[in-house]
Amino acid sequence: MANILVVDDEMGIRELLSEILSDEGHAIQLAENAQQAREARAQGAPDLVLLDIWMPDTDGVTLLKEWQRDGLLTMPVIMMSGHATIDTAVEATRIGALNFLEKPIALQKLLKAVQAGLTRAQETVRAPALAPRPVVAAQPEETPALGGFAVQNPAAAIAVRGGATVAGADNHMFNLSFDLPLREARDAFERMYFEHHLGREGGSMTRVAEKTGLERTHLYRKLKQLGVEPGKLAKKNA
Template identity: 65%
Template sequence: MANILVVDDELGIRDLLSEILNDEGHSVDLAENATQARSARMDATYDLVLLDIWMPDTDGVTLLKEWAATGLLTMPVIMMSGHATIDTAVEATRIGAFSFLEKPITLQKLLKAVEQGLARSQANAAPAALATHKPLAAMSDGAVVSLPLHSPVMPADMGPLAHQGFDLDRPLREARDGFEKAYFEFHLAREGGSMTRVAEKTGLERTHLYRKLRQLGVELGRNKRG
């Protein structure tokens, strides 16, 4: 599940995008103008932002410039507009926008752009995580020291890419589905099959939870409880 910020001055578009992205299992925050978007970005870190270009207070390209200049453009930003020119789209891309969606936005184009943006977000996060990871080794006197990332003490051949039992050498969607299936199966087992408690634990609506479980192929069993 990703944290996504949707910035658009049209209520209908905000609601539609929020509904679609929530159905995909993402957490969505909404902003109707640049002022609210600034506040949201200062309070939270997002994996992706969908940003409208034409807004009444400050346009999306100007807001994008602000984030780039202040070091807040740490996530992929997908620009949206129904009236933007090619020059505007090119300028936004030059500043740092990940991609551009023309309104009216089709469901297929939206989901594809979001998937590609989140893949970029995860790719950017991986080097940072590796850079901050310092393996520890115990010395004979009991002291603990940091080892360089390519220390000969670490195995040279890690085998198939895997983490906590998940095969990471797969397309992003397949890897994510595998994790989500295990996640929901864990909570179902811990809550004795109670859909009400699982919905509360995972923060999902019951209808969305049922849809997600069917999509992932999670077997509820005959003894599932409400």
């Protein structure tokens, strides 16, 4: 049995989720707004939080940022919304949300996401604390990591000449200019990120969705928005 906090301003959604998860043997705590969620979190971290994005006082993403900032994001959080954009879902996962469920939520998707979240929480609890490793100066032949990519030239990871050069697992080089407007730089990085994972997974959308933590539908929309074509990448890496 797990302690699950459900945060949603719609009474019908709260009651439905409470009924479903209670039938699964979980203890459910309900909050109808961010303030009640804060109070519930202050009483102790639940095993999992289901958090609605659009709420009248403070939206779910803002509350998620607040918990992350204050060191309170110690439990898996699954975001929920029927109106969120892809950018909102991606932002939530970047902040620390484990998953995103689109309303109306299908029963099997809900149960699968909750189980995955509880499994993640148990793995975190069981993981032994690691002693800090001594900092060793990198030798010229070493290739430190930058955001999941291997940096071929460590100096390129710094804002030298306004950009960075990184390489994916297949040693394909990616260049990113820091002189771009923020939105364009973000899109460029996301394009590199998804191309990297699509290349590693042979174009498999299922495996890429699992790796990136996105629902397949959201992944398809995001790739279309970025102009990334999985089919071409799969053929290129075949």
